[in-house]
Amino acid sequence: MDIQTWTWILVGLTFTLYIGIAIWSRASTTGEFYVAGKGVHPIANGLATAADWMSAASFISMAGIISFNGYDGSVYLMGWTGGYVLLALLLAPYLRKFGKFTVPDFIGDRYYSNVARVVAVLCALIVSFTYIAGQMRGVGLVFSRFLEVNINTGVIIGMFIVLFYAVLGGMKGITYTQVAQYCVLIFAFMVPAIFISIQMTGNPIPQLGFGSRGEDGVYLLEKLDGLHRELGFHEYTSGSKSKIDVFFITAALMVGTAGLPHVIVRFFTVKKVSDARKSAGWALLFIAFLYTTAPAIAVFSRINMIETVSNKKYDEVPEWFTNWETTGLIVFNDKNNDGKIQYVADASKNELTIDKDIMVLANPEIANLPNWVIALVAAGALAAALSTAAGLLLVISSSISHDLIKKIINPKISDKGELLAARLSAVVAVVIAGYFGINPPGFVAATVALAFGLAAASFFPAIILGIFYKRMNKEGAIAGMLVGILLMLFYMLKFKFGWFGGGTKSDWWFGISPEGFGTVAMVVNFIVSIVVSAFTPEPPENVQQIVENIRIPSGAGEAIEH
Amino acid sequence: MTDKQKAKAYWKKNLKYLSILLSIWFLVSYVFGILLVEQLNTIRIGGFKLGFWFAQQGAIYVFVILIFVYIRLMNRLDKKFNLDE
Numbered sequence: 001m002d003i004q005t006w007t008w009i010l011v012g013l014t015f016t017l018y019i020g021i022a023i024w025s026r027a028s029t030t031g032e033f034y035v036a037g038k039g040v041h042p043i044a045n046g047l048a049t050a051a052d053w054m055s056a057a058s059f060i061s062m063a064g065i066i067s068f069n070g071y072d073g074s075v076y077l078m079g080w081t082g083g084y085v086l087l088a089l090l091l092a093p094y095l096r097k098f099g100k101f102t103v104p105d106f107i108g109d110r111y112y113s114n115v116a117r118v119v120a121v122l123c124a125l126i127v128s129f130t131y132i133a134g135q136m137r138g139v140g141l142v143f144s145r146f147l148e149v150n151i152n153t154g155v156i157i158g159m160f161i162v163l164f165y166a167v168l169g170g171m172k173g174i175t176y177t178q179v180a181q182y183c184v185l186i187f188a189f190m191v192p193a194i195f196i197s198i199q200m201t202g203n204p205i206p207q208l209g210f211g212s213r214g215e216d217g218v219y220l221l222e223k224l225d226g227l228h229r230e231l232g233f234h235e236y237t238s239g240s241k242s243k244i245d246v247f248f249i250t251a252a253l254m255v256g257t258a259g260l261p262h263v264i265v266r267f268f269t270v271k272k273v274s275d276a277r278k279s280a281g282w283a284l285l286f287i288a289f290l291y292t293t294a295p296a297i298a299v300f301s302r303i304n305m306i307e308t309v310s311n312k313k314y315d316e317v318p319e320w321f322t323n324w325e326t327t328g329l330i331v332f333n334d335k336n337n338d339g340k341i342q343y344v345a346d347a348s349k350n351e352l353t354i355d356k357d358i359m360v361l362a363n364p365e366i367a368n369l370p371n372w373v374i375a376l377v378a379a380g381a382l383a384a385a386l387s388t389a390a391g392l393l394l395v396i397s398s399s400i401s402h403d404l405i406k407k408i409i410n411p412k413i414s415d416k417g418e419l420l421a422a423r424l425s426a427v428v429a430v431v432i433a434g435y436f437g438i439n440p441p442g443f444v445a446a447t448v449a450l451a452f453g454l455a456a457a458s459f460f461p462a463i464i465l466g467i468f469y470k471r472m473n474k475e476g477a478i479a480g481m482l483v484g485i486l487l488m489l490f491y492m493l494k495f496k497f498g499w500f501g502g503g504t505k506s507d508w509w510f511g512i513s514p515e516g517f518g519t520v521a522m523v524v525n526f527i528v529s530i531v532v533s534a535f536t537p538e539p540p541e542n543v544q545q546i547v548e549n550i551r552i553p554s555g556a557g558e559a560i561e562h
Numbered sequence: 563m564t565d566k567q568k569a570k571a572y573w574k575k576n577l578k579y580l581s582i583l584l585s586i587w588f589l590v591s592y593v594f595g596i597l598l599v600e601q602l603n604t605i606r607i608g609g610f611k612l613g614f615w616f617a618q619q620g621a622i623y624v625f626v627i628l629i630f631v632y633i634r635l636m637n638r639l640d641k642k643f644n645l646d647e
Contacts, residue, residue, distance in 0.1 A: 066618075071599075074617035078591045081622045085587045088629045089580055093636075207619060211609040219609030237614045238603070247596050272647045274637060281629040288622050295618040551573050553636075554645040 006375035007146045014184050014379050015161055018386070021180060022165030022173040030418050033170030034101040034398050035268045040175055042275040046282025048178035049266045051185065051383070052391035053080075053257075053283070054290060055131070056138025059185060059384035064359035066298035067305075070228075070236035073298065075246055079253025079452075081284060081291050086258040088280030092267040094467045096276035097550040101268060102395075103261045103459065104403040110466040111474040112543055114408055119481050121403045123458040124261045124395060129432070130451045131262075132392040136437025138385040145327055145361065146378040155437040158386065163430045166390045166397075167423050171269060174390045181383040186289055188380020192364040192373050193293050196300045199367060206296035220299055227306050232345035236302070248516030255522055256452025259459040262391040265398075273553035301363045308366060309352065310343045317341070320365035329355035389433065397426035450492050453518025457484035461525040469530075470547045476533025484525030491517045572643045579635050583628050591621040 027033040040048070058080070066073030098106055104124060108117030136155050143154025165173050190206075197209035201220065214220050224236045234240040241249075257263065266283075267276045308318065314332060324330040331353040332341060343352040361381065364374045401422035406413055413421070458481050465472040465480075493499040495507070495514045505513075512520060538544075549555075594602060595617035602613030610619075640646035 071614055071617065074595060074614075077618055078595055078621050081625050082587065082591050085584070085625050085628055089583060089632055208608075211607075211615070213609065221609050221611075221614075237611050238600075243596060247592060250591065250596065274633075274640065274646065277629075277633050277636060281626070281633050284629055285626050288626050292619055292622055548569060551576075552569050552645050553640055554647055 001371060003371045003374050004147065006372045007378050010372075010375045010379040011147070011382060014180075014383060017180055018161065018165055018177045021177045022169040025173050025176045026168045027170035027172045027419075030101075030402070030415050030422065032172045033419055033422050034394075034402060035265070036170075036172040036175050038269060038271060040269040040271075040279075042270055042278035043282050044175065044179055045266060045270050045275070045279035046286055047182045048175045049263065049279060049283035050286035051178035051182035051387040052174075052266060053263055053287060053388070054182075054185065054384055055388035056135050056141075056381065056385035058290065058294075059189065059381050060138055060141070060360050061357050063294040063297040063301070063363075064356035066295050067302045067359045068356050069240075070234070071239040072241045072246070073295070074239075075249045075253060077291055077295060079250045080257055081287060082250070082254040083257025084280055084284040084287070086254060087263070087267075088277055088284070090464060090467070091258060091264065092276040092280045093273045093553065094550045095264060095463070096267050096270065097273050097553060097555075098546070099268070101265075101402055102398050103264050103463075104399060105407075106466065107459075107462055107477070108403070108407065110543065110546065111462075111477045112540065113474040113478065116462075116474055116478050116481070117403060117407060119478060120459070120462075121399050123454065123481070123485060124399050127261065127451045127455050128392045128395050128399075129436075130454075132389055132396075132429075132433040133436035135385045135389040135392070136433050139382060139389075140437055141357070142361070142378050142381045142385070145324075146375070152438045155434055158382075158389070158437075159430050159434040162386055162389050162393065163427065166393045166430070167426045170422070171265075171394055174387075174394060175269060177390065178387045181387040182286060185380040185383040185387075186286070188376045188383070189290050189293060189360075191376060192367070192369055193297050193300075195369050195373065196304075196363070196367045197296065200300055200303070206300075207292050210296040210299040214303075220303060224299060224303055227303070227310075231306070231310070231343065236299075242511055244511055245513050245516050248512045248519045252453050252456050252516050252518035252522075255456040255460050256454075256518055259455035259463070260452075261399075261455075261459070262388075262395045265395060266391075297360065297363060301359045301366065304363075304366045305354070305359070306343065309341050312341055314339055314341055318366075320362055323365075324358055324362060329358045393426050393429050393433070396429040397422045400425040450488075450496070450514060450518075453488050453492065453515065453521065454485060456518035457488040457521035457525055460522055461529055465526070465529055467547065467550065470544050471533060471538055472529065473533045473536055473539045475536040476529040476531075479532040480525040480529030483528045484521045487524055488518055488521040491521070568643055568645075572639065572645060575639055576636070579632065579639075583632055586624065587628055590616060590624040595621050 031037050062076055095106060100106060104117050104120035107120040108114060136158060139158035140151040140155040143149050143157065144151040165177055193206040194204055197206040198204050200214055201209040201212040203209040203212050210220055214223060221237055228236050239246060267279065270276050270279055321330060333351050335351050341352050342349060344350050361377060364377055401418055405421050406418050462477045462481050492514050495503050599613035599617060603611040605612040607615065
């Protein structure tokens with residue numbers, strides 16, 4: 001069977017599965033809609049968190065970025081996993097004990113202020129929308145390449161699927177769908193990696209394979225460093241970014257991960273505080289399977305790619321090359337008219353441009369794997385994009401129906417009314433996300449990475465101080481969040497979009513890129529919060545009581561009844 | 563011990579665990595994977611340079627272990643202080 005038939009079969013089967021699960025586990029109360037009735041098993045929650053967290057960016061783009069940047073790509077590997085240590089140790093257990101529905105809930109109650117709540121809602125919406133547009137784009141990309149439908153049709157099909165199970169199932173439906181999606185995506189990611197690892201090194205474990213010798217007896221990494229030197233790139237195993245920038249970007253990604261509302265909210269869905277800790281552990285374990293395999297895929301595909309195309313005659317390139325050329329993601333321009341492909345670092349001589357995003361998707365084709373494996377990768381990429389989109393949708397809809405409507409605009413709304421509002425806001429959110437997926441504003445790719453900076457600069461300090469510093473009051477927290485997010489926005493607009501006079505790399509403060517600046521803004525947030533709170537009255541007695549209460553795990557069951 | 567003292571002692575112990583585990587977290591990622599990466603890269607294990615390995619593999623393995631160690635420590639602590647559910 002050809003690739004396209006296989007893809008239709010696998011995508012059809014997985015989509016039917018997701019919809020079936022959604023019908024079986026639909027939500028009937030707001031508690032089920034927001035937090036799955038707080039009855040999810042920690043391992044199931046770990047699986048769901050892993051799928052929720054690993055987006056189209058993790059599945060499609062990350063290995064490609066590492067493949068092109070080598071050591072510099074480590075910032076994503078460490079940054080997007082190290083954040084779970086912070087979550088498990090510093091946030092998840094206490095937020096679960098606190099026992100409400102959303103992150104703005106915590107900020108609003110802990111800082112006894114609706115201003116703080118609204119600031120938190122705005123931060124949550126900004127972060128979630130920048131993120132979700134990228135997911136819908138990923139869905140469109142997969143559809144257009146593998147099923148040869150128009151990219152916009154792909155986005156619309158994706159919208160309907162997500163809409164169906166997010167609106168019907170709420171958090172309960174999403175959780176169990178995500179469990180299935182994790183299984184699909186990890187299988188799809190591992191199978192080609194194992195195949196290729198055996199092909200190139202004889203070792204079936206990719207994590208060990210990329211440190212082994214190839215058929216010619218040379219270590220793969222040594223060979224790759226050699227190829228890179230030959231073509232004029234920086235060595236694969238050493239970086240080109242400055243040390244300080246690598247440090248700050250890693251920190252911004254870690255802290256941003258811990259501050260992302262759609263990840264945090266997953267820890268509200270389990271029964272007990274100890275389950276919240278456990279699910280963070282399981283989640284990271286499940287994420288680590290993909291994250292430790294990605295750098296192996298990066299090395300395999302980089303070597304395969306260079307060896308297949310470098311200095312080869314253009315007339316003799318394999319079929320995958322021409323397939324991707326038609327999507328515009330591979331561009332060949334024969335500058336010296338010798339009919340051969342020169343792929344080198346020097347931009348004036350380089351004739352080949354390859355989009356980083358295609359490395360994972362094209363990898364099985366480059367390695368000549370069977371057609372069903374290639375189709376499986378398409379189904380896996382869709383699972384990754386859809387699961388994250390659904391998680392984000394839920395954050396957006398609960399921010400509106402719960403934090404804004406129920407808590408501020410109309411506190412008397414009935415449970416049924418709130419549930420309806422939640423479903424309607426999910427519909428509106430899907431439509432907006434779909435619009436951005438079809439008409440992607442040029443800044444989407446740039447802002448997805450920056451969403452982490454924004455989360456780090458706004459939420460993280462307010463939550464940490466709320467738990468670990470009893471004296472922290474509303475004046476300090478609000479001032480800190482505002483200064484943090486505004487400073488981050490300023491830096492991002494100045495150096496990414498040329499506002500406020502713009503600036504180039506040489507103008508960066510302390511040599512820190514906008515991607516890493518979230519760390520600076522976070523530190524400033526901490527300082528402002530602490531200084532302002534020192535000069536303003538301490539929080540009321542009942543709030544200090546809340547803080548003491550969330551620090552001990554017993555009694556979390558009561559919260560279910562509230 | 564009164565409930566208040568108990569909660570205080572429990573919290574102090576928790577903070578001690580946190581500072582130890584987070585120091586290791588910092589060491590394997592920021593120190594081994596970033597700050598001392600060149601020095602560690604002179605050591606090789608199989609085909610891997612050690613610093614590069616920490617940045618792309620080792621740090622992640624240690625992160626997973628750290629969380630599971632914390633789960634164990636806290637479950638024991640909860641039992642000891644009778645604060646488990």
